[in-house]
Amino acid sequence: MDTLGYSVTFFLEYALLVVKSLKDDVEALNLLSEYNYTSATIDEGMNAHTIAQEMETAQIAYHAEMINVSADFDKLYDFTREQFVDYSGIILLEFKNDMDAKLSTLAAEASAERNRVKWLKRAKEFYTYVLRTPKIMTRIAQYNFTNDRIEAAFNKVVEAENAKAQHINLKGKAQDAIIKRNEALGILVIWIRKLLKVSTAAFKSRPQFMEKCGIVVLSEGYKRVRNNKETPSDTSKTTAKVDMPPDME
Numbered sequence: 001m002d003t004l005g006y007s008v009t010f011f012l013e014y015a016l017l018v019v020k021s022l023k024d025d026v027e028a029l030n031l032l033s034e035y036n037y038t039s040a041t042i043d044e045g046m047n048a049h050t051i052a053q054e055m056e057t058a059q060i061a062y063h064a065e066m067i068n069v070s071a072d073f074d075k076l077y078d079f080t081r082e083q084f085v086d087y088s089g090i091i092l093l094e095f096k097n098d099m100d101a102k103l104s105t106l107a108a109e110a111s112a113e114r115n116r117v118k119w120l121k122r123a124k125e126f127y128t129y130v131l132r133t134p135k136i137m138t139r140i141a142q143y144n145f146t147n148d149r150i151e152a153a154f155n156k157v158v159e160a161e162n163a164k165a166q167h168i169n170l171k172g173k174a175q176d177a178i179i180k181r182n183e184a185l186g187i188l189v190i191w192i193r194k195l196l197k198v199s200t201a202a203f204k205s206r207p208q209f210m211e212k213c214g215i216v217v218l219s220e221g222y223k224r225v226r227n228n229k230e231t232p233s234d235t236s237k238t239t240a241k242v243d244m245p246p247d248m249e
Helices: 008-023 026-035 039-094 101-112 116-131 134-143 147-202 207-213
Strands: 216-218 241-243
Touching: 008 026, 008 039, 008 147, 008 207, 026 039, 026 147, 026 207, 039 101, 039 116, 039 134, 039 147, 101 116, 116 134, 116 147, 147 207
Parallel strands: none
Antiparallel strands: 216 241
16 A cells, blocks of 8 residues: 555554554543543554454455466466477377368467467367367377377366466455455554544643654653754754654654
């Protein structure tokens, strides 16, 4: 989620830390109650975090599975294409002197096809024609091209097709999971930003409580080391300084 300005993992970890640290802190809740923020309000944040985390876990799982299936497809495609080159080459050589026109056309179309999905279809058409043409099966039997062997090659192509279909299906689910994750994150981001604004106001008398929100509070007189471009007069502060988390202001 680009609008966060940092990783989703970091934000979810940060949000959970904030919610948990405030949930059972009576003193902090008493201060927040002035702005009608109660334990029930914190529970709302915890629920928003749970949903966002579940959506993030789901999209990660879909993407991981999609990558694995994609790798399986690549292997199957490479295997079936190499096998097709070997098988079709032997079969066409057997019919070199009295070529079957359709056999030649199907082989040529498959060999020329570069689109993977379309190639799988071409390969199936070639194997189907070979299996359904007795004169071809009879002639190629001398190369141990049995019905079972050609069917096995055909089925391997189907297996590759199924892997591609599964990959496309998972890609759709992964994209949908990303959308749902982003929606849940959007709700959580708004909730956290409101909490931080309210906390900044509620904890003015007890600024140390801001650290429960992951915000560093510098005590009076604390000297922060700054870069050399700043003037000496800018290197010390006599009032409390609050460093807000990135993009949480």
